[in-house]
Amino acid sequence: QSALTQPPSASGSPGQSVTISCTGTSSDVGAYDYVSWFQHHPGKAPKLIIYELFRRSSGVPDRFSASKSGNTASLTVSGLQIEDEADYFCCSYAGNNNFVFGTGTKVTVL
Amino acid sequence: QVQLQESGPRLVKPSETLSLTCAVSGVSITTYYWSWIRQTPGKGLEWIGYIHYNGNSNYNPSLKSRVTISVDTSKNQFSLNLNAVTAADTAVYYCARYNWNDVGVGDFDYWGPGTLGTVSS
Numbered sequence: 043q044s045a046l047t048q049p050p051s052a053s054g055s056p057g058q059s060v061t062i063s064c065t066g067t068s069s070d071v072g073a074y075d076y077v078s079w080f081q082h083h084p085g086k087a088p089k090l091i092i093y094e095l096f097r098r099s100s101g102v103p104d105r106f107s108a109s110k111s112g113n114t115a116s117l118t119v120s121g122l123q124i125e126d127e128a129d130y131f132c133c134s135y136a137g138n139n140n141f142v143f144g145t146g147t148k149v150t151v152l
Numbered sequence: 153q154v155q156l157q158e159s160g161p162r163l164v165k166p167s168e169t170l171s172l173t174c175a176v177s178g179v180s181i182t183t184y185y186w187s188w189i190r191q192t193p194g195k196g197l198e199w200i201g202y203i204h205y206n207g208n209s210n211y212n213p214s215l216k217s218r219v220t221i222s223v224d225t226s227k228n229q230f231s232l233n234l235n236a237v238t239a240a241d242t243a244v245y246y247c248a249r250y251n252w253n254d255v256g257v258g259d260f261d262y263w264g265p266g267t268l269g270t271v272s273s
Contacts, residue, residue, distance in 0.1 A: 045196045076257040087156070087263040088246070099261070131197060135257045139210040143189070143197035 043136055046071065046144035053150040054122045062147045064115040064132035070142050072113035076135035079108055079117045082146075083128045092117065119149070127151040154178040156247050156264035163270050170234040170269050174247030181205060181228045185250035187260060188221060188232045190243040190269075198243075202250045203230060237271045245269050 047065040054060040064071065064079075071077060079092035090099050092108045095115070105120045115134070119126050132144035160172035174186070187202035201211035203221040211219050220233040234241060244266040252258025 074257070078259055080260075080263075085265065087265045088248075089263075090259060090261045093259040093261070133197075133199075133260065140212065141199040143199065145196045 043067075043070065043140070043142050046132055046134060046142055048130075048132065048144040048147045050145070051148045051150065053152055054119075055152045056122055056124065058122050059118060059120045060122060060149060061116055061118045062130055062132075062149070064117070064134075064144045066113050066115075066134055066142065068113060070113075070134040070136040071110065071115050073137065074135045075110070077108070077110060077115040078133045079106075079115075080131050080133065081126075081128050082131065088131075122151050124151050154249065154262045156249065156262060158245060158247050158264045158267040160267065160269070162268060163272060164237055165273050166238055166271055167236055170232070170237050170241060170245075170271070172232045172245055172247075172267065172269065173229055174231070174264060175227075175229045176249075177228070179249075181223060181230060182225055185252050185258065186221075186223065186230045187248045187250040189246045189248055189260070189263075191246070191266070192240070192243040194240070200232065200234075202252075239271050241269070242271045243269060 075095045080088040082088040091102045108117045131146040136142045155177045164170045182205045185202045188200040203209040205223045223230045246266045247264045248260040249262040251261045
């Protein structure tokens with residue numbers, strides 16, 4: 043199956059909000075509420091921040107929120123902070139015990 | 153605190169086997185499923201497969217014919233063998249815990265920092 047499509051980059055000033063899209067198909071994102079989001083600072087281990095579409099992992103601030111509409115899932119980071127600058131990628135269950143990941147988005151805090 | 157760390161040869165010749173190991177600390181490897189995921193320049197992130205120590209496993213259909221994932225409970229680690237490699241298998245390989253209780257769908261909740269595996273003669 044094909045990777046989920048994310049914009050290569052997104053940016054915002056401190057305190058602003060940024061929204062990242064993750065577009066799949068009716069066979070993955072559109073079919074299941076099993077979409078997760080990860081934050082990845084290069085050179086470090088990726089961190090699960092959202093699972094099961096909108097649930098925040100333990101310790102993740104409520105500035106991070108997520109949703110889905112049709113075949114597109116979205117992650118919103120509100121009140122941007124310097125430490126939010128990282129790569130973000132999504133992952134969706136694709137049926138038959140299979141998973142597909144997003145192409146990744148680099149978030150820059152201006 | 154759950155931690156994962158990948159290790160293994162960084163350079164493999166074409167047609168040979170890429171072998172990587174993931175050392176797990178902070179949790180017994182018998183209590184969860186464990187997975188490998190890779191990131192290539194061309195295809196981005198790609199799920200490779202997962203395994204439970206009881207042998208229950210599942211692989212990405214596109215890689216299934218070349219992949220074996222195994223668990224060593226005595227060392228609390230698990231391994232990836234990818235055979236007949238080509239340059240297209242050059243990637244950063246991540247190990248991750250697949251948190252699944254056999255109901256619904258699980259999550260990749262802890263990852264290692266990744267290791268670059270290069271296929272080149």
